[in-house]
Amino acid sequence: MTEPKFRVRARHTADTVTVYQAYRPEIGGPAARGGRFPAAWKRDRMTWIKPSFLWMMYRCGWGLKEGQETVLAVEIGRDGFEWALRNSCLSHYVPELHESQTAWQRELRRSPARVQWDPERDLRLNPLPYRSLQLGLAGEAAARYADEWIVGIEDVTPLATEVHRLVRAGDLDAAAGLLPEERPYPVADELLAHLRR
DSSP states (O other): OOOOSBOOEEOBOSSEEEEEEEEOHHHHHHHHHHSSOOTTSOTTSOEEEBSOHHHHHHHHTTTTSTTOOEEEEEEEEHHHHHHHHHTEEESSOOTTTOSOHHHHHHHHHHOSEEEEEEEEEOTTOOEEEEEEEEEEEOHHHHHHIIIIIEEEEEEOHHHHHHHHHHHHTTOHHHHHHHSOOOEEOOOOHHHHGGGOO
8 A cells, every 4th residue: 555645653552642753851751750751851942742663763773873862662642742732833845735935924923832744764874765744842732742742751772772773683573573663643624724835
């Protein structure tokens, strides 16, 4: 079956969706142990969440990039995730979706969340022909994320390390068998209409 260019794929349950982030150990460790971000987590900065495990691996270099050594799987309520989609704006101007560049800039300033669609990645972190969602949260969205949406936080750095080891050893089948199961996320078309170009 052909994968559509823009579709949210994620590990999800009836009530939650899992997103990934990577932090330095001083943030990631306490977050995983306490199930909440510690005081040192900067809520005044935009924070990017990614439903794709492999896109996170691409971004953090399997947890080997400086400042991204602790990979977290953050389980959040679907209501919060969908609130962010509903209140988001594309991170770049698209003439087919925006009335004008000025209108897009106005929407960008007003929106507490923004969306980027980046090429999904395979196990060797090569780009695939379809896109993976990234969701940037700022202001109200970041506060809601930290204070209301989080159901649980798990340190999945050991999983990243093991999948990476198997990929380096050329055992792609075993590596694929360890990946979190990411399925199409059942999101209403109208929730994404303003975010797909």
